[in-house]
Amino acid sequence: MGERGQRKTLTGTVIGNRMDKTVVILVERLVRHSVYRKYVRRRGKYLAHDAENMCGIGDKVQIVECRPLSKRKRWQVVNIIEKSQAV
Numbered sequence: 679m680g681e682r683g684q685r686k687t688l689t690g691t692v693i694g695n696r697m698d699k700t701v702v703i704l705v706e707r708l709v710r711h712s713v714y715r716k717y718v719r720r721r722g723k724y725l726a727h728d729a730e731n732m733c734g735i736g737d738k739v740q741i742v743e744c745r746p747l748s749k750r751k752r753w754q755v756v757n758i759i760e761k762s763q764a765v
Contacts, residue, residue, distance in 0.1 A: 685744070692762075700728065703741055726755050736764050
């Protein structure tokens with residue numbers, strides 16, 4: 679059988695979980711500006727599949743890319759790195 683290639687993984691924070699089996703993940707990264715050589719914070723929001731509805735707002739999670747599951751959902755939650763303390 680053919681081997682699956684390396685899939686991208688990202689780490690971010692859950693900022694929304696109102697949908698069924700879907701969470702919104704905010705991923706922040708530092709990028710060096712090409713002219714000013716200053717580090718600039720870049721953000722991206724990704725929709726990820728959460729099959730068991732385990733993620734809560736504020737959780738730190740790791741996501742991996744997968745096949746398209748819906749119009750905007752192309753990522754899947756692999757594991758919850760840290761649960762949020764908010765109750």
